[in-house]
Amino acid sequence: MKFLKRSNGKHPEDAAAIPPVIDIREITKTYQMGAEELRVLKGISLRIERGEFVSIMGPSGSGKSTLMNILGALDQPTSGQYFLDGEDISRLSQTALARIRNHKIGFVFQNFNLLKRTSAQRQVELPLIYAGASNRSGRAKAALESVGLGDRLKHLPSELSGGQQQRVAIARALVTEPSIILADEPTGNLDSRSGAEVMQIFQRLNREQQITTVFVTHDPWIARHTNRVIMIRDGMIVADQQVAKPLVAGVDERPSEAEELAGIFQAAYYGEHSAESAGANGSHAHDDSTGGGSGIPEQIAEGSAAS
Amino acid sequence: MNLWESFRLAVGSILLYPTRAALTMLGIIIGVAAVISLLALGRGVENSVASQFEGLGADILTVRANMPMRGFSSASTPLTLKNLQALADGVTTPSVSGVAAEYQVRATAVDGYNSTSVTVRGVTPNYFTLNEWSLTAGSAFTQSDSDSQAQIAVLGVTVVEDLYGSADYDAVGESLLINDLAFTVVGILAEQTATGPNDPNDAIIVPLLTAQARLGNARVAGEGYQVSSILAKVSDTALLDAAQSEIEAYLLSAHGIADPDQADFTVTQASATAETRTEVLGIVTLFLSGIAAISLLVGGIGVMNIMLVSVSERTREIGLRKAVGARAGDILVQFMIESLLLSMLGGALGVAAGMAIAAIGSQLISATAVLSPEIIVLAVGVSLFIGVFFGVYPANRAARMNPIQALRFE
């Protein structure tokens, strides 16, 4: 598979003719809060190759969104370099950045950020309008079809479920055929089923169309669907590992709450404690250790040869 | 992104909040309507005043004795027939080609049951021709009628209506009492549009001497009879100023006054009077329009206010647009078009409302409102200016937003 070809550990100069989609070097971001300096990113270097499917995890406040905004050309680093498709964009003008956002980046937000009282199709056409593209409605329809909303073209956000709204937002990110899709906690506002649906779409787009995707998630189950997990803590990358056997959305069933909680109880106040049932349903196609949900990074990284 | 797309986006945003758009436009509509209707009605009144003076003889000078001022014993010397003869002799005032005189008295006219208080104007026979007055019935008087103090009268149409109930009544041959003297109606004056300061339609016209001797007491010792005013005609309006100086010089010496500032008479040109009046009206119109313009300014500030509210309300939308690739210029243009559309549409509706108000106002004040294209161009131009001027600040504010901060905005 494509993502396996990534030149892990090699220097940028040795890379193949096709430059990595994202190549950031010693990126820092410092906010001036009155007299104090708040160092949010403390020197992050990272390369993401074409076709990769990456999740970023880390505790709240560790700088994940700050990093995503810089990767998405919505913000600029305090220092460091950012090569997007081989082009240094760390010191571009606002207008040039707008063009980069329009042509090369598809951003998906936690809270969808759809326009009020605007039909799904018009939402998806929006980036095409700023691109001055032709056949906008055709392309918007195709993008909506690819996220399974071909029958919801005229629906307003208020007429769609949360999961469907996020799929509209994904279609909007896709429609310009960007180099990369960046999603900051795209399932954060969704229930687990809708979250799984959205996950499934990202995974399918990556598998079928090799769309490079990076997203932030707090949910280990979701992270296990990606090929590479990057852990951030206090503005620094603390782990960057490949997933041995990524889960397949729609095939691998998420363990039920009862299963996830199995074996932790001492005594029942109501109902029966049934450790057997958890064991009975707890087999999975790809993963051999699903029982406990704690200590995720280590588990995901289990068997990974990376780093 | 091209302008057409920006336009469509702006229209879309306006249509998203139709009530707010309507309220925004209301300020502009009221302001523009006020300016348009006031200017149009003001012009209309000016025109109707001007038309009242028109035909009142641009080539005629009017000479009047000044009213003696209250508290000053030195009464002014009245104008007399002697003065009239001097002005007519062709030597004293060579620029004057013809003179006529009138003597006015207030009197009560009675015919049968109807009685009316009227101005009786005793006039020299040539007064009709000098003023270009024509008769719809009967005939005017001759010099011999005046010499014989004939008790004959020509009626203005308003008087005919007052006395006989209809302006169309053929009153020739009727008799009426003026201050208890019996008069015979010999003619009806055609309705005059140029009414000026005293309306000939509302007057009874009799021979000069009849008015002077029988209706008034106009004899002045040693000077013959007194007249109220003298009309002096010039053959060419270019001679007006020359004629005026000649008349003034003659009367000053006749009245024994050395200092022209002490003159006890006034010589006026009809056109000058009309000009003064329309000028005053023009100033009043301008003043009122100025007040209306202030309301237009307030309307403009309303547009800015709503645009600012709209920008801050749509902060997240702006952030999103920027996130998907809108440049600052795209956002600027979108909001500028929005504010322009609001103010232009408001301006157009204001023009329509102003025209309607002017039309209704015309009925009420019986003057035809004049809607010149300049007024409309002005109103549209002002709305355009408001759109740009009051739209720039909010639009610029929107355009400069930082996308991340805008997206985080609560």
Ligand SMILES: Nc1ncnc2c1ncn2[C@@H]1O[C@H](COP(=O)(O)OP(=O)(O)O)[C@@H](O)[C@H]1O
């Ligand atoms: N505009 C800003 N000004 C000041 N501090 C900020 C700003 N944006 C983010 N931060 C701070 O940066 C840190 C990292 O934030 P963020 O990247 O949103 O974390 P995460 O997404 O990992 O939860 C937080 O402590 C936050 O308070």
Ligand SMILES: [Mg+2]
């Ligand atoms: Mg975050």
